[in-house]
Amino acid sequence: MNFKxxxxxxxxxxxxxxxxxxxxxxxxQAGRYLPEYCATxxxxxxxxxxxxxxxxxxxxxxxxxxxxxxxxxxxxxxxxTVPDAMGLGLYxxxxxGPKFERPLTxxxxxxxxxxxxxxxxxxxxxxxVSQIRKSLDGRVPLIGFTGSPWTLSCYMVEGGSSDDYAKxxxxxxxxxxxxxxILSVTADAVTEYLNAQIEAGAQxxxxxxxxxxxxxxxxxxxxxxxxxxxxxxxxKREHDGVKIPSIVFTKGGGLWIESIADIGCDAxxxxxxxxxxxxxxxxxxxxxxxxxxxxxxLFSTPEVIHNEVEKILSSYGYGSGHVxxxxxxxxxxxxxxxxxxxxxxxxxxxxxxH
Amino acid sequence: MNFKxxxxxxxxxxxxxxxxxxxxxxxxQAGRYLPEYCATxxxxxxxxxxxxxxxxxxxxxxxxxxxxxxxxxxxxxxxxTVPDAMGLGLYxxxxxGPKFERPLTxxxxxxxxxxxxxxxxxxxxxxxVSQIRKSLDGRVPLIGFTGSPWTLSCYMVEGGSSDDYAKxxxxxxxxxxxxxxILSVTADAVTEYLNAQIEAGAQxxxxxxxxxxxxxxxxxxxxxxxxxxxxxxxxKREHDGVKIPSIVFTKGGGLWIESIADIGCDAxxxxxxxxxxxxxxxxxxxxxxxxxxxxxxLFSTPEVIHNEVEKILSSYGYGSGHVxxxxxxxxxxxxxxxxxxxxxxxxxxxxxxH
Numbered sequence: 001m002n003f004k005x006x007x008x009x010x011x012x013x014x015x016x017x018x019x020x021x022x023x024x025x026x027x028x029q030a031g032r033y034l035p036e037y038c039a040t041x042x043x044x045x046x047x048x049x050x051x052x053x054x055x056x057x058x059x060x061x062x063x064x065x066x067x068x069x070x071x072x073x074x075x076x077x078x079x080x081t082v083p084d085a086m087g088l089g090l091y092x093x094x095x096x097g098p099k100f101e102r103p104l105t106x107x108x109x110x111x112x113x114x115x116x117x118x119x120x121x122x123x124x125x126x127x128x129v130s131q132i133r134k135s136l137d138g139r140v141p142l143i144g145f146t147g148s149p150w151t152l153s154c155y156m157v158e159g160g161s162s163d164d165y166a167k168x169x170x171x172x173x174x175x176x177x178x179x180x181x182i183l184s185v186t187a188d189a190v191t192e193y194l195n196a197q198i199e200a201g202a203q204x205x206x207x208x209x210x211x212x213x214x215x216x217x218x219x220x221x222x223x224x225x226x227x228x229x230x231x232x233x234x235x236k237r238e239h240d241g242v243k244i245p246s247i248v249f250t251k252g253g254g255l256w257i258e259s260i261a262d263i264g265c266d267a268x269x270x271x272x273x274x275x276x277x278x279x280x281x282x283x284x285x286x287x288x289x290x291x292x293x294x295x296x297x298l299f300s301t302p303e304v305i306h307n308e309v310e311k312i313l314s315s316y317g318y319g320s321g322h323v324x325x326x327x328x329x330x331x332x333x334x335x336x337x338x339x340x341x342x343x344x345x346x347x348x349x350x351x352x353x354h
Numbered sequence: 355m356n357f358k359x360x361x362x363x364x365x366x367x368x369x370x371x372x373x374x375x376x377x378x379x380x381x382x383q384a385g386r387y388l389p390e391y392c393a394t395x396x397x398x399x400x401x402x403x404x405x406x407x408x409x410x411x412x413x414x415x416x417x418x419x420x421x422x423x424x425x426x427x428x429x430x431x432x433x434x435t436v437p438d439a440m441g442l443g444l445y446x447x448x449x450x451g452p453k454f455e456r457p458l459t460x461x462x463x464x465x466x467x468x469x470x471x472x473x474x475x476x477x478x479x480x481x482x483v484s485q486i487r488k489s490l491d492g493r494v495p496l497i498g499f500t501g502s503p504w505t506l507s508c509y510m511v512e513g514g515s516s517d518d519y520a521k522x523x524x525x526x527x528x529x530x531x532x533x534x535x536i537l538s539v540t541a542d543a544v545t546e547y548l549n550a551q552i553e554a555g556a557q558x559x560x561x562x563x564x565x566x567x568x569x570x571x572x573x574x575x576x577x578x579x580x581x582x583x584x585x586x587x588x589x590k591r592e593h594d595g596v597k598i599p600s601i602v603f604t605k606g607g608g609l610w611i612e613s614i615a616d617i618g619c620d621a622x623x624x625x626x627x628x629x630x631x632x633x634x635x636x637x638x639x640x641x642x643x644x645x646x647x648x649x650x651x652l653f654s655t656p657e658v659i660h661n662e663v664e665k666i667l668s669s670y671g672y673g674s675g676h677v678x679x680x681x682x683x684x685x686x687x688x689x690x691x692x693x694x695x696x697x698x699x700x701x702x703x704x705x706x707x708h
Contacts, residue, residue, distance in 0.1 A: 166687060169650035173658050216648045216681075217629040218665060254609045255628055274609055275571040294570045296523035304527050311572060327570075333520060 003242055005203065007140045010072040014204060014245035014267045014288045016321040022313060022350035023071030024343060025143070028329030029064040030076045033336060036063050047092050051078050057128040058135050065140065067336065068343045071323075072140050072204070075132060075197070077125055079147030079208055082189050083156045085116035096160070103159030110178050115189040118196050125193075126200040133201030144202030146194055148209035148250075149186040149231075150224035156182065165214050172223060179223060187227040191234040198239050206247040206269070207231060213252015213271075220256055229263035247290055251328060254279070261287045272327030277315035280322075289316070290323040293342070298326075298334045302341035309345040318353050357596055359557065361494045364426040368558060368599035368621045368642045370675040376667060376704035377425030378697060379497070382683030383418040384430045387690060390417050401446050405432050411482040412489050419494065421690065422697045425677075426494050426558070429486060429551070431479055433501030433562055436543050437510045439470035450514070457513030464532050469543040472550050479547075480554040487555030498556030500548055502563035502604075503540040503585075504578035510536065519568050526577060533577060541581040545588040552593050560601040560623070561585060567606015567625075574610055583617035601644055605682060608633070615641045626681030631669035634676075643670070644677040647696070652680075652688045656695035663699040672707050 003011045009023040031037055040060050044050035051057060061076040080098050084090035089101030104110050116122065133142050147155075155161070157168040172179045194205045212224045232246055248260055249269025260268050261283035270279055270291035279289055297308045309324075316322045324346045330339065357365045363377040385391055394414050398404035405411060415430040434452050438444035443455030458464050470476065487496050501509075509515070511522040526533045548559045566578040586600055602614055603623025614622050615637035624633055624645035633643055651662045663678075670676045678700045684693065 164650070164685060166650065166653060166685065169648070170653040173651055173654035173662075213627065216626040216646075217632075219648070220627075252606065252627065272570040273567065273574075273606065278571075292570075294523070294573070296518070296520060297527055299520060299524040300527035308527075331518060331520065 003141065003203070004240070005138050005141050007071060010323060011141050011204060011245060013320055013323050014247065014290075015243065016288050018354070019320050020351065020354055021347055022316075022322050022324050022353065024324035024346045025070045025072040025074065026064070026326050026330050026339065026342075027074075029070060029074065029339075030060045031330060032332035033330055033334040033339070034063055034067070035336075047078070048090065051076070051081065052124045054124060054128040054131045058131045061128075061132045062135055064339075065136075068340055069347070070140065070343060072143055073132065073136055074143040074206075075125070075129055075145060075202065077128065077145070079145070079152065079210075080155060081122060081125055082116070082146065082186070082193055083152055085118070085121035086113060086156075086189065087116075088156060098155065099160040100156065104156050104182065105159075107175075107178060110182055113182060113185045115185060115192060118189070118192050122193060122196065126196050129197050129200035129202055141203035142201060143204045143206055143247075144194060144197030145206040145208060146190045146231075148207050148212065148224060149183040149190060149227035150215070151209050151211045152186050152190070153179070153182045154211045154214075156186075165211070172219065176222075183223060183227045187230050191231045194231065195234075195236050198236050198244050202244070203242070204245045204247065205235065206249060207265075209248070209250040209253065212250035217255070220250075220253070221259060224250070225256070225259060225263065228265075232264045245288075247323075249290070257283055267323065269325070270327065275315055276312055276322070277317060280316055284321060288321040288323060290325050292325070292327040295326045295328050295331050295334070298330065298338045298342060300338070302338065302345075305338060305341045306345045306349070309342065310349050313346075313350050313353055316353070320354065324350070357495065357557070358594070359492050359495050361425060364677060365495050365558060365599060367674055367677050368601065369597065370642050372708070373674050374705065374708055375701055376670075376676050376678050376707065378678035378700045379424050379426040379428065380418070380680050380684050380693065380696075381428075383424065383428065383693075384414045385684060386686035387684055387688040387693070388417055388421070389690075401432070402444065405430070405435065406478045408478060408482040408485045412485045415482075415486045416489060419490075422694055423701070424494065424697060426497055427486065427490055428497040428560075429479070429483055429499060429556065431482065431499070433499070433506065433564075434509060435476060435479055436470070436500065436540070436547055437506055439472070439475035440467060440510075440543065441470075442510060452509065453514040454510065458510050458536060459513075461529075461532060464536055467536060467539045469539060469546060472543070472546050476547060476550065480550050483551050483554035483556055495557035496555060497558045497560055497601075498548060498551030499560040499562060500544045500585075502561050502566065502578060503537040503544060503581035504569070505563050505565045506540050506544070507533070507536045508565045508568075510540075519565070526573065530576075537577060537581045541584045545585045548585065549588075549590050552590050552598050556598070557596070558599045558601065559589065560603060561619075563602065563604040563607065566604035571609070574604075574607070575613060578604070579610070579613055579617065582614075582619075586618045599642075603644070611637055621677065623679070624681060629669055630666055630676070631671060634670055638675060642675040642677060644679050646679070646681040649680045649682050649685050649688070652684065652692045652696060654692070656692065656699075659692060659695045660699045660703070663696065664703050667700075667704050667707055670707070674708070678704070
């Protein structure tokens with residue numbers, strides 16, 4: 001398949017087609033550990049301005065690629081753009097993370113929830129996708145993304161981050177129908193949102209289920225996974241004659257990898273708690289795997305990074321189907337030289353496995 | 355075996371001996387959700403005073419037993435008493451959780467770390483154990499406990515709680531020998547500490563590895579599990595002619611349950627992410643299982659609690675070897691009536707499985 005991109009290693013690995021080496025990108029690769037990102041972020045005035053300006057979003061998306069020979073770019077945006085477009089009023093308070101002015105606190109608010117007008121209210125995102133795709137000029141593929149319905153709902157009900165998910169879990173256990181209503185509307189919105197990103201030029205898509213790991217086994221299979229399945233099944237699987245692979249990542253979801261691999265996605269993201277070789281044994285005949293270095297390894301030295309990369313590569317073993325990544329976003333306290341050492345180690349050490 | 359206790363259901367279940375029903379206790383059962391606890395805590399002036407007064411520790415340990423027909427009592431204390439006795443200077447700052455005045459920030463401090471004089475510096479704990487045991491008067495067994503070496507080391511190096519474990523993981527990856535030194539001294543201290551609790555009257559012991567789940571697969575098997583194994587192997591397995599069962603609980607450790615079950619403990623604690631029936635299939639021939647209701651279920655209603663309890667009991671299935679518990683400590687925002695509903699549901703619904 002001609003992926004219309006010079007370096008198609010990432011897309012080929014997602015589809016478990018032969019590659020010359022193991023491709024990599026880093027979650028949150030356009031971020032605060034890069035001084036050039038901090039400069040643009042400062043110029044933007046706020047994080048939300050940065051997300052909402054296609055020019056600046058394009059600029060920061062490309063920054064890590066100008067530094068490191070990464071194998072994919074990822075749209076710079078935030079998972080909470082969708083609930084914002086649903087009218088919840090996203091804002092960022094200094095040092096406290098994202099918040100909503102109008103969280104879902106009443107049955108009436110929940111029942112009034114509607115799929116937003118993606119073409120209008122999220123045009124700034126699809127504009128950014130088109131512009132990034134143009135600026136990339138076929139160097140590497142562009143990944144589009146969304147939060148999972150469960151993860152978005154956590155923020156929408158809690159009104160921000162939470163360490164115990166008390167409000168959303170109370171709703172889930174006491175009023176499962178209302179919970180399913182939120183998840184259902186959100187899943188529809190997110191499906192349309194990802195398809196709009198694909199139309200605009202995203203060449204792969206990823207669903208971030210950052211809080212799925214907070215659920216019990218039974219609750220995950222009732223309140224998170226089925227909605228991701230609905231999204232995956234509603235995605236345009238091809239665009240412009242080219243296949244669009246999908247990646248599903250539940251942080252803390254290692255125990256459920258077999259059910260995740262069954263929903264029809266092309267790849268499963270892994271955090272660092274699961275041995276990637278064990279994961280491959282369980283689901284490698286079905287899906288590609290993406291991961292899974294502990295981001296804290298980047299606080300060490302190039303030598304240690306080299307050794308830890310080798311451990312993951314050798315655990316995965318020979319052949320395609322592995323996209324190297326961190327098990328979670330890169331920390332703002334990472335020395336960019338260590339990110340460079342990671343990229344170099346993965347590219348060099350992985351050749352012998354292909 | 356005569357366990358020298360009127361209700362020995364908990365001890366029998368830990369040893370997979372037949373019982374009439376599934377016993378239960380709740381992690382953090384003596385805690386802030388109980389108004390009587392808050393009253394004693396207020397009288398103590400500080401959390402640390404409460405831990406250090408055998409009289410008041412006895413009082414709060416017994417409070418939940420006076421309300422609910424629980425099948426075990428657990429020593430009221432804190433996992434950080436051991437590093438405090440090592441000279442790190444434990445204190446609690448309002449709303450920020452535990453902190454150390456002298457965290458391990460230098461190689462010199464790490465190398466100077468010594469096993470404390472348990473009989474002197476932690477006498478207030480063993481005094482509390484003796485006094486609680488006396489006050490229990492054989493009603494139910496008393497559980498002693500400790501933090502795991504890895505979990506204690508996280509606090510000792512970070513100086514308090516952390517959400518990314520940046521300092522302790524940097525040390526672990528950059529200076530593994532220093533990390534192993536801390537873990538080794540801590541493991542020795544903790545072994546002696548648990549044995550002192552057993553001598554004083556603890557009838558079962560539990561190791562809380564609250565932060566083990568933050569480690570990668572490889573790091574868990576190098577930096578957490580072997581030290582818990584060393585403790586378990588160094589424990590007095592019998593006291594006063596009676597077997598002393600041990601429970602090991604790694605929060606987020608479901609992926610590693612097979613290795614945990616191999617270290618020689620009698621029971622493995624489970625958080626709520628793993629299906630307990632799956633866990634039993636994997637390790638139920640070797641160990642008992644303790645868990646695993648999501649504490650957030652207690653924010654719902656007695657009817658929902660009843661259904662969720664039934665799901666766990668039926669997933670575990672017929673026979674002994676299950677101690678019912680929450681998958682993590684009971685939330686301070688729990689209505690005590692819902693805790694009562696939980697106890698009643700477990701006792702009533704479990705009879706048909708025995």
